Amino acid sequence: MTNSALLVMDVQAGIVSRFDQDSDYLPGLRRAIGAARAAGVPVIYVQVGFRAGYPEISSHNKGFGAIRDRGGFDEAAMRIHPDVTPLPGEVVVTKRRVSAFAGSDLDVVLRAGEVRELVLTGIATSGVVLSTLRQAADLDFRLTVLSDGCLDADAEVHRVLTEKVFPRQAEVTTIDAWAKGL
Structure with a gap:
């Protein structure tokens, strides 16, 4: 997969903790990361983060404003989940909005x-994955979505996005099928 990269987005301890810890999500994501590394495909981690005092959050931003008003995330919650920790030298991008491109150097x-x-x-299918896919498509990237490498609080929203919306702009496949093709 020349000139490709695997994006692991918003898989942070505080976000993962909101989901069923017995799911197959993290083991599957580890398989995707392992397959990418073995094939020489760069793994780029994207995390949401803010400076002390949250100067990046506008009072007009309903979603992030609520996080700021609750006192934000603590430092431990902001870290990439330990099950998918980046290796030394792997890029970690910090974003300031929902899309991986918004407010970052991605x-x-x-x-x-x-x-x-x-x-x-990444987490959530209806958040970072959807927003990043739309922006990346507008930037003329070729796109693949690993349907089981994405997670959403609403299973039906995840299904509609991966089966009906994303295929309009991306190839949608599974972790195992993608890894087999590397």
């Missing part, structure tokens, strides 16, 4: 690495 990292295809995973 585009610069991708251009510098001559990446033209993105393989998307």
